[in-house]
Amino acid sequence: MTNTIIWTIAIITVLGVLLALVLFLVAKKFRVEEDPRIDEVEKVMPGANCGGCGFAGCRAFAEAAVKAPNLDDNYCPVGGNDVMAKVAAILGYEVKAKAPQVAVVRCNGTCEARPRLNEYDGFASCAVKAALYSGDTGCSYGCLGCGDCVAACSFGALSMDPATGLPVVDEEKCTACGACAKACPKRIIELRPKGPRGMREYVSCVNRDKGPVAKRACANACIGCGLCAKTCTHEAIVMEGNIAYIDPAKCKLCRECEAVCPTGAIHGVNFPKPLDKDAVKARIAERKKKAAEAAKEAAHE
Amino acid sequence: MSKMIVSPSPHIHSKDSTRSLMLDVVIALMPAVLCSFVFYGWREILVMAVSVVSCLLLEWAITRFLLKKPSTLCDLSAVVTGILLALNLPYTTPWWVVFIGAVVAIGVAKMTFGGLGQNIWNPALVGRVFLLVSFPTYMTTWSMPQGLFGADAITGATPLGVINEGLMGGASVKDIMAQHGYDYGQMLFANLGGSAGEVCAIALLLGFVYLCCRRVIKPWITLTIFATVALTALIFWGVNPDRFTGPVFNLLTGGLILGACFMATDYVTSPMSVWGGVIFGVGIGFLTMMIRYFGSYPEGVSFAILIMNSFVPLINRAFHQKKFGRK
Amino acid sequence: MSKRSFAIGGVHPHDNKIARDCRIEALPLPPTVYLSVAQHIGAPSVPVVAPGDKVKVGQVIAEPGGFVSAYIHSSVSGTVKSVGPRADLAGRPVTHIEIAVEGDEWLEGIDTTDTLVTEIPADNKAIIEKVRQAGVVGLGGATFPTHVKLSPPPGSKCERVIINGCECEPYLTSDFRVLLEKGEQVVVGAAILSQVMGNVPCTIAIEENKPEAIAHIREVIAKLGFGCVDVMELKMRYPQGSEKQLIDAVMHRQVGSGGLPISVGAVVQNVGTALAVYDAVQKNKPLVDNVITVTGECFPKQANLQVRVGTPFTYIADCLGGVPADAAKAISGGPMMGKAIANLEASTVKGTSALLFLSEKQTRRAPETACIRCGKCADACPMGLEPFLLQKLSRSQDVEALEANAAQDCIECGCCLFSCPAHIPLLDIIRTGKGLALGAIRARAAAAKAAAEAAKK
The missing domain is CATH 1.10.15.40 (Electron transport complex subunit B, putative Fe-S cluster)
Incomplete structure (x- = not known):
């Protein structure tokens, strides 16, 4: 009996030592040099x-x-x-600090503003839908509403709003990784700087059709009228092929563009107070009047 | 004009649905079910009812409360599992044992893996094998039935069980068969003693032919199982007819037909390609015979199918369809 | 001899040829036609007319934008109203030439009579040039410019021309009616094609559900005495009309992955194309009209119409009593591979074969349920692929595995989705995977080419 126990212990010990040796040698031989x-x-x-x-x-x-x-x-x-x-x-490198960014959905073609002309009955994926046709609304640029961006987000920061049919970004959860922007076949989602205290101004439309066509497709579309660009005193707005684009680096968040936009395509978010359109419009009118007077005087002199 | 539908092609669909396929399986099982009712009477009806109802109930409860998904009762797969489980039990099984079988089949073997299409093993078989291991008394002793609404009669064992025991006692196959009066004709039409579904081989084969005609299943798997069993038995029986039972006996007993026609051909747990199916069938046939000849259990079909089920992912990986224009 | 068919897969949808007994009728001219510049595979054509120009039927209004491109001719006579973007049937803006119809005056030199011309010109180069000038494209669906197909790359040899008269898509009957009513022209067209490809034999392949057409074409061949043309009766099976499957059925040869039919010595042309080739070569008539089946159980009237290219779908539907209230889907083409029409204002193109209306019950997709691993999709796939696997790989965008499992071989026939009992939108998903695999293959080929060129330098 004792013999058996001793033998067992001995064999197991020897085996253990041998295997450990093999492991050690293999590990040494196949060691990958890594920084x-x-x-x-x-x-x-x-x-x-x-x-x-x-x-x-x-x-x-x-x-x-x-x-x-x-x-x-x-x-x-x-x-x-x-x-x-x-x-x-x-x-031991230097790093340039970057302004924190957030994903911004540049489409506000809600179900109300953008009536559905047909019904999509295929696989619920924006990529599949975009490959098939221009979409179930008259706008061939806007959100397709199948939620590829939501599926692409690994942080749960995106969700579809059933009332508008558009994706909503949870700014707290968004890490600006850009997965949604890549997943969107219509390239609607843009990474923009979060802005001071989250305040930012952007054009929530990417429709490049001419004004009347865009307007017919969607009541909230940017019609490329250029009013915002004319109003902006900071040269922050450029017109590119029938749509306005606000350069976040130049925007001073004065909200004048938002006030003059005839279709409400320009959105301002996280501002402490709601926009008083009339007050801002009055301010712009005042400024224009003054400028006109100044010009008149200059002409006189 | 209402809104037009737009979708990628194709724009039409065949009439097949999961539900219609399962319904076909249920229809194919009906002859066997009716035969079991006729031979075993009201107690078999009770077993069947308990099995089907508890399978449905469990599936509903699990999808509703645990998985919180839409109900999958409509696809009828739980009904198929329920019927198959009942057919795999003796009619004398107490109702609570049947219920436990259903819990294992639906709860453990099917829903744990994520429901229909995800399970590795055939749910009904897992239920049956669990009961076989846990409640051997209920599962291996059989009472000879006396027809519809008849009283119980002599307690006995299945032909395979009898032979297994007899062989251990040193008798030869021929003697045992003669002693118990086994006769192949009887086995084909009314194989008394055993699981309820084994009672009538013809009824099972009728269902199998129906499934093949409706193109619900392809016959390869079943036919290879039969062929392998017959061939293996022929070789062993040819070598030593005293020690080993013959091919016809092995084909007709022990739920082989039930297993080969309805359990091995389960979509989810069988290979998809033709050659994969053949390998799968050969494996089941061979393992069945090995267990019958050399194992301690008299029967091997259930175990053989479950073992081969485990190999299906590997078989699917190894055997692919022949692609057009490629070697 | 038993009837032939292709080797792998296939499905048997109900053929529903409810318009088969309707004779071909000419549709009255619409008030305006809109001719797209992208009616073929390849580079879009370049418009050569300006608003205000007067055009006649058959006059060139757009020239090829490259080698793989085609001429476009005015299908009506009248005044060019505008040249600019207009939504196609998918709602996407494409350049269209709008022409207001005034009378029906054809360009001189076009033979508009019905006289059959059986004398085939001897100069093959001239024939190919005529086909090119007439803007003939493949009318079987892919609309590949025919003159390109008739000029095989050097080193390859054609052994047989196959005229595709399968029309395996349910509902469609235009090819059937053409075979019945214009069989002589089709046979002459087939003889022209066989001569151009080097006097090779030519087989007109027709499925068994069109016995009248088979008998009629046999009669015509005997009457006209073209020894090089024969008829082969095929089993009924979808997708027999697909190029690769048809070559497999007729010649028992399989075109390899990414290969062209010519690699196995075959050239396939559609019945409609053969007719267009006849018109172009024998009658100087460019491709300005084609036969379109207008059908559907929910549609009040079935018809096979000779329609001028560029006619709006709404006009066609209105001529036959308007779009029915219970029509839920309008399809350009057959129900298996046709395109759903999102914009009925769009107009027909050269390759339009049908306008089909399906009811909600016929076409609405059932909700997707779990895969039960039945393998019906793999059984149905005529390319021997495994759709259940490809859809999984497509969902996870595993490009390497997609390529290894031949996603790029998918012909998008729809058999997998048609047969799936779990109603999984297999093809919808696999199309994206096919795109990924093809993209990877093309990128690799481009990289290899660039490397080879760099090595030369």
């Missing part, structure tokens, strides 16, 4: 593996960041400046 900083960088990453940086995941980003000579082309939109500062500290 230890990759692990360090990976540790400070958010770990969402969303691909927002353009790499397959956080590990791939870490590898690329360690290999690169600087951090100019590598930025983790999810972690933002905090994470990038940590990465920079590990690698």
